[in-house]
Amino acid sequence: xxxxLEKIFxxxxxxxxxxxxxxxxxxxxxxxxxxxxxxxxxxxxxGMLPEGNWIxxxxxxxxxAILLAKVQDEAGHGLYLYAATETLGTSREQTMDDLxxxxxxxSSIFNYPTLTWGDIGAVGWLVDGAAILxxxxxxxxxxxPYSRANIRICKxxxxxxxxxxxxxxxxxQGTPEQKAICQDAINRWWWPSLxxxxxxxxxxxxxxxxxxxxxxxxxxxxxxxxFVNMIAExxxxxxMTLPDPDLKYNEATKNYDFGEIDWNExxxxxxxxxxxxxxxxxxxxxxxxxxxxVRAAAEAHAAKRAARKQQ
Ligand code: 3HC
Numbered sequence: 001x002x003x004x005l006e007k008i009f010x011x012x013x014x015x016x017x018x019x020x021x022x023x024x025x026x027x028x029x030x031x032x033x034x035x036x037x038x039x040x041x042x043x044x045x046x047g048m049l050p051e052g053n054w055i056x057x058x059x060x061x062x063x064x065a066i067l068l069a070k071v072q073d074e075a076g077h078g079l080y081l082y083a084a085t086e087t088l089g090t091s092r093e094q095t096m097d098d099l100x101x102x103x104x105x106x107s108s109i110f111n112y113p114t115l116t117w118g119d120i121g122a123v124g125w126l127v128d129g130a131a132i133l134x135x136x137x138x139x140x141x142x143x144x145p146y147s148r149a150n151i152r153i154c155k156x157x158x159x160x161x162x163x164x165x166x167x168x169x170x171x172x173q174g175t176p177e178q179k180a181i182c183q184d185a186i187n188r189w190w191w192p193s194l195x196x197x198x199x200x201x202x203x204x205x206x207x208x209x210x211x212x213x214x215x216x217x218x219x220x221x222x223x224x225x226x227f228v229n230m231i232a233e234x235x236x237x238x239x240m241t242l243p244d245p246d247l248k249y250n251e252a253t254k255n256y257d258f259g260e261i262d263w264n265e266x267x268x269x270x271x272x273x274x275x276x277x278x279x280x281x282x283x284x285x286x287x288x289x290x291x292x293x294v295r296a297a298a299e300a301h302a303a304k305r306a307a308r309k310q311q
Contacts, residue, residue: 005024008024013142013213018143021144033146037088037146038099039105039107041079041085042078042106043106044078045074046106046280047109048071048075050119051067051120053114054120059117063167070160073156077153081149084143087145099284102281108195108196108270109130111276111277112188113275117167119189121171121182122164123189124160124164124165124167125234126186126189129164129230130193130194131196132157132158135154137223140214142215165234172238172240183241186241190242191261192269194224195266197221197227199263200220204219207220228256232247
């Protein structure tokens, strides 16, 4: 019976046995994984856009080469994750259509513009820094293909964060104008980076069930607090400040207390009304349309090869 199958399934989860594509799994487990993994993949692909915006304008050949490598990495991360989504029985076309049609979510953070070169440093340091905390946790997620995808992703992420911090470190040691660029970028990316971890635990739709199924190993607020503690220390090395007057080390809890996140802004951006939502989807839609002939040619080539094999 389904009850027995569910019991065996939960025992495997409790015994830290990875769930693999061919294993029986509750429909709701499959459904929430398709939701989360496809949105994670979309985030990687959309995340290429704010950074790609500066590849032609990087201040040196070295910075251009590093940024090119990073944006290429994000494309690869997206492919690992789309492949993990397919192991759950959802086609790549369906997943891509969900993004292009505006139905699927992707991380809110990528709906903000990269206005200066300092933003490329802030994105690497803060956005990839937040993503690393989340993705290190996801290395231990209960679904095998998703866990293995995150293990590969994390191998490349620390370089992403370090190169971002280094960009800001150089700016922070530069002219007064460069120092101002550094501080301005931190001011604009700080609060949106905190929103990456999702709603407060009390408002999180999926956390409880995702924790029982060990999809999620740490709560949204736990990871957010870990992130604030880490960045509140690192920002001192830059000689810069975080735009939060309530940020204060709490001796009792050994955590940094911090101010209230603007949840109206968060839900507004998630709903599609952020500064760049329309631009991001238009760019993806155009790329998808312009790439249709490549997909058609690849399919025709594959059909010919299959027909030749038949002969
Ligand atoms: N942006 C957009 N939507 C968000 C969000 C965000 N920052 N945070 C939460 N949401 C959505 C959730 O998707 C969910 O909506 P849905 O039911 O339609 O999917 C709703 O808000 C409620 O949130 P929950 O906390 O209940 O949702 P989850 O349990 O899924 O937790 C999460 C949210 C922690 C983001 C989780 O989905 C997750 O770990 N996702 C995979 C990792 C990921 O996407 N990381 C961020 C981007 S990747 C990146 O930055 C790459 C880097 O290399 C550049």
